[in-house]
Amino acid sequence: MDNTWQHPHRQFAYFQLRSLHDWLWAGLVISAAAYVFGQYHALMDGYEVAILLATAPLLIWLGWSWPALKGFNLTVAIFSLLAISLYGGDLGRADSAFLLKYLFASQSAIMWMSALYVMATLTYFGLLLSGREFVGKVASCLTWSATAMGLTGLIVRWRESYLMGADIGHIPVSNLYEVFILFSIITALLYLHYEQHYQTRGLGAFVLLVISAAVGFLLWYTFDRHADGIQPLVPALNSYWMKIHVPANFVGYGAFSLAAMIGLVYVLKSQARTADPNGLLQTRLPDLALLDDLMYKAIALGFAFFTLATILGALWAAEAWGGYWSWDPKETWALIVWLNYAAWLHMRLSKGWSGKPMAWWAVVGFFVTLFAFLGVNMFLSGLHSYGEL
Template sequence: MQTETYMQQLEESQKQPITFKEIVWAIFITLVSVYSYVTYGTLMDIYEIGILIGTAISWIWLGRFWPSMRPFTYWVSALTILALWSYHNHGNVFEAKDTAFFLKFLVSSESATMWMSALLVLATATYFFALFNKSEFTAKTATTMVWAAMVFGFVGMMVRWRESYIINFDYGHIPVSSLYEVFILFIVMTGLMYLYYEQKYKTRALGGYVMLVISAAVAFLLWYHFDRGAHEIQPLVPALKSYWMKIHVPANFVGYGGFAIAAMVAVAYLFTERSLKKNPESTFAARMPSLEIMDDIMYKVIALGFAFFTIATVLGAMWAAEAWGGYWSWDPKETWALIVWLNYAAWLHIRMSKGWRGTPMAWWAFIGLFITTFAFLGVNMFLSGLHSYGEL
């Protein structure tokens, strides 16, 4: 019933007449895509051209399906152009990051990442402050902070992409290769997914909980940056010099983001349920979404994450066949990816076939976070294999 209702809403939204703003949006994305091809087409193979076209079409659709992505993209584009302009107009491009004002304090990859990190930590505290003080203005402020953080995070990735070519043309790569880069990707993917569901369900009460897992990722990122110097751009290992990376890794992290959100919504669900059991008139529970809504969000984000994680796993197998000569080698990363897939496949199967809801599924979603975290990070820390390029 929930799936049917969602599909009906999607069909109704697609039947809405196209507005002038949507036409401008489509023209904007098309022009950016054409410019990218004209400027960098000689560096692309046929598969990368296909990825560019597919990304443009998907982004146009996303802007129609979720209008908030339009101003987000405009802001990202403007700040990225500012960064590229600053590099282009500085006398010594290698010193620009440390001397050009906008790069040093705002839009270099490092500066943008620091802004993203600070805003997300502040947003976490602000969401909880708003929840316990019932302040709608404060909650809106927290949401604005997260949107701003997502802009800076995305700008940081885009500018890092350019910086990799500035440092050494042979180093140039899309910034989703190292553990440092994919942590930024995870933060941005998870933050944007949360913002979508915040708008869809019209509640900000879950913001603090979801931001906790994102702030944990920020803490790791900052440690990795300052203690290990992981922000330094390094050349790619040969296996990563492939168009597969451009589609496999982002799809993977939509999955990770969905699973992380589900786990934190599960935490909110369990706290709310416990509060209601102690006191049916609980003021805390009254501030939270209903248990039914939180249960529905868990289901939706796990279903979305599972779909993308499945696609990523298939793409990873195809990439492995090209890079290492076999679709599957029981490498630790592959094995744990399979464990994650089986875990959420079982979660969805039990929910849809047996009708399980509520507390057991919330606990399962929460425990799933630890399984996912080990697959994402633990394998890199404690195991070795063909994916050893992600070690700490």
């Protein structure tokens, strides 16, 4: 009798524990989703409506689970809506409206993102050297600010593509320029979540190095290849699958990159433990047990999303090219990445492997993933040739 009563009680306890701010957040998200549907439902197909309906409860849950995300999302929403309102229906206002030209036009926001991520990287290294809490808070604020500007840039770029023409408009995850921005944002958000959850900023200098490297590529790609221009989609990409396959893929890439940097920190700290037990790395970096646990969680998260992305990619391929799998170089290397991390998790869960060997494996896995992400586009060609450099 008691168990029967307690079971539904536990089911509703989660909702009963929500604060007024949580319910205000839920109402705001639902209102925003209703507004988007009311304004744009005539332009949306059934799949896009389904994505919108799934996004609203996801945003509510994320805001409830990670309160800092509420303020972040509200900031991005305000910046994006301000930029969209400043544009009106005239793309040419990007060069005349002050706030667009210097802050919120997509290219301006992305340049701010790039500068702030580099500043955050340097500040995290300053924290590593000084150990001062204030320096760490500044580094975190810079990372949050960079991520907000990057996401604002992507959202405004989405609107800009439609201002260029209804036949050109598309979600901005269609080429290397756009997905490098997405990669930076996702990797930063994953890191910031772990930073807040575990109350440690010791990993920031190393994780932000990966993001700064992505920013360096992005800047080269922008100024040398002029890749920041918005182009119409190639026919194969003109699909609702792109809206879910690409973000899922890059949650995987971001998590794998985070795991690699954690693995690098693990190796450095384990070596410092014997070579210099009272040195900087030994005293300022997180404990080895925490690093090992974080590395496992990052790889498990990345593997789950990468598996989902691979399944979605196969369904997309069947629709676009008539077959689920064609051994295209991108598909083949995606399978290699999947097998690599499947083996890592198998050895961790079934054999109990941990420590330095698994850390080195995570680091090596990063280079395998990097080749699948970028190297295939540079050196190989195939059905995914739209991503070539």
